[in-house]
Amino acid sequence: MITLVLTNRNRDLRIVKNCLESLRNQTTKEFELFFVDYGSDLDYLVGLKNLVVSYPKVHLILCPVNGQLWNKSRAINIALKLTNTPYFLVGDLDLIFAPQFMSTAYKLINSKDIYYFKYGFLSREESLKNKVYEEYEIDFDGNIDVAGTTLFPTEQLKDINGYDEFYHGWGAEDVDIHIRMSNLGCRVVFYDSSILVKHQWHPKQYRSKISKHPFHIGLEAINHAYMDLGKKTKRIIVNQNQSWGKMTDIEMYEKLKLGIPTVDLFLTNSLTVISAVLAQFANFNKEVLNLRIDEVDKLTIYKNQIKKKLNKKAINYIEMEQVNALILEQIIKNYRNNPYKYIFDRDLKYIQLKMVF
Structure with a gap:
């Protein structure tokens, strides 16, 4: 069985609903679904809870870390620590999933391979429309460097202590995990036979200096330099000096x-x-x-x-x-x-x- 994790902070509830609705409409219902909210604003959480209650499949985890840097790696690892299924799928809340996405994932599962999926990006205007998956017109295709949705063998991912929690803000954690899984001996495969996920447009306000929320103007550059050094030194296991996937107390x-x-x-x-x-x-x-x-x-x-x-x-x-x-x-x-x-x-x-x- 596969466990899917979605991570969130203050994402537009329309986008969240579109994502969850596409997962409700999967041709197979055989998957677990964790939704980890990592530090959304309190007033936003009221609407989120009201929305999620309509999707009984969702296991909602609330992390009260508002006022902290975004740490997608930790949010993912919290779900990973709770996962008992043999396969673990990291998804993207901005996506609309094709109805056959999960059934295709089941055809790909392999203890020695990880698969990540090609994105189709929607324009701002197209993202606001209400259509069935096939009718959404893609503005442009994602390339091989877009690595946000990946299927892993759970045991191997846990063996290397999951995603590297050094990465805060945005950038590099998804590529880093591919590099380390490859160093472990897994084959990293880009699935581009068809586009099974379409990315909804959204503004990038979370990277703005205007907000009082924590923001480090040079952090993305540091993240990529850190990743490059990890690649050069062939890092596999990380998070060795601090607890990883630690649930908020x-x-x-x-x-x-x-x-x-x-x-x-x-x-x-x-x-x-x-x-x-x-x-x-x-x-x-x-x-x-x-x-x-x-x-x-x-x-x-x-x-x-x-x-x-x-x-x-x-x-x-x-x-x-x-x-x-x-x-x-x-x-x-x-x-x-x-x-x-x-x-x-x-x-x-x-x-x-x-x-x-």
Whole structure:
């Protein structure tokens, strides 16, 4: 049997419904379906729950990680840890699946191969139409590099600790898993005999600096460089120094939400101070940290620049985007499983982090 996982954060409910409806209309009903919501907004979740209740096949998992970086790998791995079927299929919530998609997947299953499926991309206008699968007109075909929907043998995927949870934001985790499965000895096959999935158009607002949600402008580039290094060094097993597929601990997240901080720190954007506080993270134990960093005012910066020109002792203030990058990279590398909430207000020029250690 096959287990399918879909991951979500604030995706348009019209798109979600189209996806779930296409899965309801599969020619075979023999599959498990996990829907992992990873950090959608609370008001959005009301509508999502009302929608999903119409699809009894869906096992809904809610991860209360709003205010954290998107981590598709962890969302997938949470479902993987719960999977007992011999095959595991990672899907894309933006897709409309052909009625014969799952039955075709069953014909392909093989303990030594993984298959990923060719996409057909719909235009914005076509995505808004209500049609049967065959009638949707494809705007352009996806190429061999589009790797978002893949069928795995479950045991082999678990053997390499699933998807690499270093990857946050968007980019590279789906290609990375293909590389590592290939290094394990599996054959990676691109299924392009027919287009069995059509991708619904959606805006890319989740990558915007306008939002106060966590966003690292250079993270996609880091992800791809990390993947390239993994390829060069022939990585197979990852997630070895932190738990992978870790379910969110509701009690700990309640502590994050309601708990009074045991440590309150109010700092500025001094590189020295930022480096010091990030080093201190390792010393916190069973504590709740509230950290706020404000950019110093223009007059302070001006006075500091004069000191530098006069070769006097000056403070090395850095841009808030750099502060943001340093903190988020620290979280990704060392504290990604900790309950935390992160805000970067670029207009008011402050960062606030609350984290449970």
